[in-house]
Amino acid sequence: MADRTQRESIPRGHAPTQAASFDDDDARTAPASRRASRRRPGLARAAAVVGVAALALTACAPPQSSNGNPAEDGKAVTVWLQQKPDKASPLLAGTYGNSEVINAVHDKLVNVTPEGRLEPRVAKSWQLSQDARTLTIRLNDQKWSDGTRMTADDVVFTLNLYANKDVKSPLASVLKPIKGSAAVKDGKAKTLSGVSKTDDRTVKIELEKPDVGFMYTLFSQTFYVLPKHALEKEDPATVATSKIWVTPGKVPGLGAFTLSSFSPGQRAEFNRNPHFRTPVKFPKLVQTLVTQDAATQELASGELDVTLLQPIDVDTAAQWKDKGVETVQANSPGFDRYSINQRKPYLKDKRVRQGLITAVDRQGIIDSVYAGRATPINSSFTSATVKKDGFKDYAYNPQKAKQLLKDAGFDFSREFVIREVNNNAQRRSVDQVVLRNLRDIGVNAVIKPVDQAQVGSILSEGDYDLFLYGGGNYSADPSTNIPMITCDAAMPKGSNLPAYCNPKVDELLAAAAGETDRAKRAQMLTEAGRLENDDVSHLWIARPTRDYAYSSALTGGVRGGDGMPDLLLSAQDWQTK
Numbered sequence: 001m002a003d004r005t006q007r008e009s010i011p012r013g014h015a016p017t018q019a020a021s022f023d024d025d026d027a028r029t030a031p032a033s034r035r036a037s038r039r040r041p042g043l044a045r046a047a048a049v050v051g052v053a054a055l056a057l058t059a060c061a062p063p064q065s066s067n068g069n070p071a072e073d074g075k076a077v078t079v080w081l082q083q084k085p086d087k088a089s090p091l092l093a094g095t096y097g098n099s100e101v102i103n104a105v106h107d108k109l110v111n112v113t114p115e116g117r118l119e120p121r122v123a124k125s126w127q128l129s130q131d132a133r134t135l136t137i138r139l140n141d142q143k144w145s146d147g148t149r150m151t152a153d154d155v156v157f158t159l160n161l162y163a164n165k166d167v168k169s170p171l172a173s174v175l176k177p178i179k180g181s182a183a184v185k186d187g188k189a190k191t192l193s194g195v196s197k198t199d200d201r202t203v204k205i206e207l208e209k210p211d212v213g214f215m216y217t218l219f220s221q222t223f224y225v226l227p228k229h230a231l232e233k234e235d236p237a238t239v240a241t242s243k244i245w246v247t248p249g250k251v252p253g254l255g256a257f258t259l260s261s262f263s264p265g266q267r268a269e270f271n272r273n274p275h276f277r278t279p280v281k282f283p284k285l286v287q288t289l290v291t292q293d294a295a296t297q298e299l300a301s302g303e304l305d306v307t308l309l310q311p312i313d314v315d316t317a318a319q320w321k322d323k324g325v326e327t328v329q330a331n332s333p334g335f336d337r338y339s340i341n342q343r344k345p346y347l348k349d350k351r352v353r354q355g356l357i358t359a360v361d362r363q364g365i366i367d368s369v370y371a372g373r374a375t376p377i378n379s380s381f382t383s384a385t386v387k388k389d390g391f392k393d394y395a396y397n398p399q400k401a402k403q404l405l406k407d408a409g410f411d412f413s414r415e416f417v418i419r420e421v422n423n424n425a426q427r428r429s430v431d432q433v434v435l436r437n438l439r440d441i442g443v444n445a446v447i448k449p450v451d452q453a454q455v456g457s458i459l460s461e462g463d464y465d466l467f468l469y470g471g472g473n474y475s476a477d478p479s480t481n482i483p484m485i486t487c488d489a490a491m492p493k494g495s496n497l498p499a500y501c502n503p504k505v506d507e508l509l510a511a512a513a514g515e516t517d518r519a520k521r522a523q524m525l526t527e528a529g530r531l532e533n534d535d536v537s538h539l540w541i542a543r544p545t546r547d548y549a550y551s552s553a554l555t556g557g558v559r560g561g562d563g564m565p566d567l568l569l570s571a572q573d574w575q576t577k
Contacts, residue, residue, distance in 0.1 A: 075576040076284035077554065080295040080307035082564040083424070084265040084452040090224040091162065091169045091240035093459075093495060096471070097452060099222070099565040100287060101246070101268050105145075105253040106224040109137060109155070111569060112216070114333035114561065116383065116476035121569075122150075122225050122254055132210040132516060135218075139201045143275040144227050146252040152197035157228035159205075160184075160191045166236035173494035174221050174483050177211045177513070211513040212521065213479020220473045220480040227252050256280050256571050265289065265453070278572040281556070285571070292425050299325060299549050306550040308564055310426050311371035317549040324552045330560030332546050334472030335377055336430070338539035339497035343462040346411065353536035354394070355404030356466075360437045361396040366542050369429045374542035380485055381529035382543065383478045385522050391533045402441040416445040419464040421452055427468050430541060434466070460492040462499075466539065469497070471562050478525040482509055485537050500537035553577050 083097030090102050109123040118126075125138045143149050161167060163175045163184050175181050179194025194206035207214060230251050231239065244250040246262040257270035257280070268287045272280035290298065296313050298304035300323050309317055309327075318327050340353050347353065366374045378391050405412070416438065420431050431447055438445040450458055458464060474480045483495045486506050490499035508528040515521040548560045548567065555577060559570035 075282060075553070076286055077282050077305045077571075077574065077576060078286040078288060078303070079567070080292070080304060080564060081266075081268065081287040081289040082308060083421070084289060085246075085262075085268065086264060086453050087241055087243075087245055088262075088268075089240050089242070089245045090222070090226065091167055091171075093170045093456065094222050094471075094565075095452060095455060096563050096565060097289075100563075100568065101259070101262075102222075102224065103255065103565040103568045104257040104268075104270050104285060104287070104571075105251075105255045105259055106226070107254040108219075108222065108224055110219040112220045112333070112473050112476045112480075114331045114473070114475055118216075118219060118476070122155075126215065128212075128215050132212045132214075132514070133207050135205040135207075135215050136198070137203045137205070139203065140277055141201060142254065142277045144229075144252040144254060145258045145273045145275055146230075147275060148227070148229055148252065150225070150227075150254060151200040152203045153200075154228045155203045155225055156195050156197055157232065158223065158226045159195050161226060161231065161236070161239075162223060163192055164190075164236045167240050169240060170491075170493075170495045171221055171223060171483075173486075173489040174217055174223075176488070177207045177209070177214050179206045179208050181208075209514055210516070211479075212516060213477045213482075213513055216477035217479050217482055220476055221483065225254055256568070257285050260284075276572065280572050281575045285568075296549070299551070302551070304551075305554055306548065306558065306564075306567060308567075309547040309549055311369070311373045311544070311547070314371065314373065314547045317547075320549075321552075325549050326552050326558075328548050328550070328558055328560055330546045330548070330566075332470075332544050333475055333562050334470055335380075335382065335474075335543040336374075336427075336468065336470040336541040337380075338434070338466045338468050338541070339459075339464075340500075340536070340539055341462055341465055341467070342499045342501070343491075344465060346414065347465065349408040350535050351404045351408035352410050353539070355401045355408065355410070356438070357394045357536050357539045358397050358404065359401035359441050359443070360434050360539065360541075362394075362541055363396065365430055365433050369426060369433065370542060370544055373547065374544040377540050377543050379529050379533040379540070380474065380481050380537060381478050381525070381532065382474045383476070383480075383525075385478050385525055386529040387522070387526045388529070391530060394536070396437075398437070398441050405441070405443075412442045413444055416443050416465050417463075418445060418447045418466045418468075419458055420447050420449045420468070421455060422449060430468060434468075434539075459497060462491070467497070468541070470544075473562070478529070479509070479513065485532060498538060500532075500535065502531055502535055502537075505531050505535075 081097060082100055083095055085097035085101045088098045088101040090106055108121050111119040111121050113119055122140060123137050124140045127136045139152060162169050163172050163181060165185055165187060178192050180189055180192045183189035184192055196204050198204050248259045248261060256273055256276045258273050260271050261269045266289050270285040272283055292310055295304055295307040299307050300320055317325055340347055342348055362376060378393055418431055418435060420428060435445050435447055483489050485496055485500050487501035489496040490501060491497050505528045508524045512521045512524040546560050550558050553576055554574055556575040557570055557573040560567060
């Protein structure tokens with residue numbers, strides 16, 4: 001689960017309380033991404049980690065394209081498909097696989113970089129009023145992939161579609177500050193009264209009360225601009241799960257590509273969008289699903305052009321320059337953590353959650369599974385606005401962990417379920433460490449695998465105790481944490497997976513939203529972070545560094561971010577040779 005951002009940016013810094021305007025012309029001249037250091041040739045691969053025997057995985061060539069010819073007028077670019085996609089619906093919670101397909105076809109108003117800067121996409125500029133009650137968005141003049149002109153009506157339609165209670169989008173809770181959202185949620189109105197168009201290229205969003213952070217929260221979430229002319233007749237009750245999203249030619253987009261074929265859980269092929277605002281320089285994109293180990297080997301053999309690397313493979317890939325392989329590094333805009341399912345009564349006591357996190361050798365995981373390419377975290381508040389002085393660090397201490405669980409009356413004999421998603425070797429390794437650590441203190445922990453297609457129902461129904469996930473972008477402003485930790489955003493209604501709830505945290509976040517004094521606001525947000533740290537809303541693991549490898553035949557500025565979906569945000573800059 002994740003929100004998607006990219007690394008490199010075109011900043012124009014601004015204080016949250018000031019009116020700010022950003023022009024997308026700057027985005028065209030962004031510098032190429034920083035390259036990771038290269039090492040001398042060598043083929044040795046990192047050994048198995050954390051004492052878990054490495055699985056023997058055979059590299060397999062990606063399937064042939066549907067017409068047997070990968071490109072008609074030039075070289076196709078083949079990239080690793082990070083997870084199995086299924087519905088690829090922009091209206092549902094984002095998995096890496098679905099988001100990779102979606103990011104190729106659809107686009108967002110604004111991209112938030114890992115450093116927290118705002119980068120124009122569909123929006124050309126935006127301005128938050130001095131009283132923090134009105135957000136005005138100026139749109140680029142562009143067309144949908146079917147040639148229809150995109151207007152402000154599409155953005156107004158999009159926000160109302162996400163807010164529609166029949167759609168049941170988990171992102172609807174993010175729109176709560178907008179005027180009229182309560183009426184839409186209660187079924188008393190069909191549209192948000194606070195969303196309107198000023199002209200064909202300008203959208204105005206009015207808020208119920210001053211909210212300094214709303215702009216960041218809106219832009220940090222994966223709200224894709226969707227076509228009114230193609231979707232207005234769809235049934236809101238079924239549109240989110242409809243097959244239209246993976247039916248070529250059915251739903252036009254604003255992204256760099258158009259879907260040409262889709263094999264559920266295996267492969268997706270795309271043609272370049274002739275109406276994208278920056279023309280793509282290669283004719284075809286192919287996303288193919290293989291294991292991550294296989295993807296690395298296929299990159300070396302030339303069968304794959306771009307892949308995300310496991311940390312243990314970074315040094316090996318860096319030695320493949322003689323094989324035509326380049327590497328690039330990006331700080332992750334999010335972090336990896338376990339949802340501790342607080343819908344389960346026995347996980348509501350914070351002493352239990354404190355015991356669980358203290359039982360896990362998180363530094364050991366960073367050193368081994370992440371190969372040191374991650375930083376520890378002890379709060380969901382990663383923005384620099386929140387000062388972490390005095391936060392508990394929950395150092396690995398099995399004896400203390402066991403005592404905390406005993407003090408809370410924890411039943412050690414109860415089966416404790418860790419849900420594990422297939423096709424992610426790194427997370428499988430993390431799960432193995434956590435499993436061993438919990439068993440060491442007497443917890444009856446078991447791992448129960450789940451196919452990617454089942455994740456949505458597993459999370460919605462709460463059929464787990466721990467679930468490892470990552471992503472998100474919380475660096476722009478602490479308000480971006482609201483959808484993942486506030487009470488009314490708890491699953492299954494919102495995107496707060498663990499259903500963590502502390503009314504005092506909610507109160508502080510609400511007060512900070514209307515506070516225009518930056519120092520006072522920072523103090524409120526820091527107090528909210530301190531409470532969340534003490535509560536252990538999640539079992540935090542680390543904020544990783546993302547490393548990618550790509551063919552040296554691909555030039556023009558490959559930029560990373562949070563996984564393969566973010567990589568596609570720079571596809572318009574790529575060239576093949």
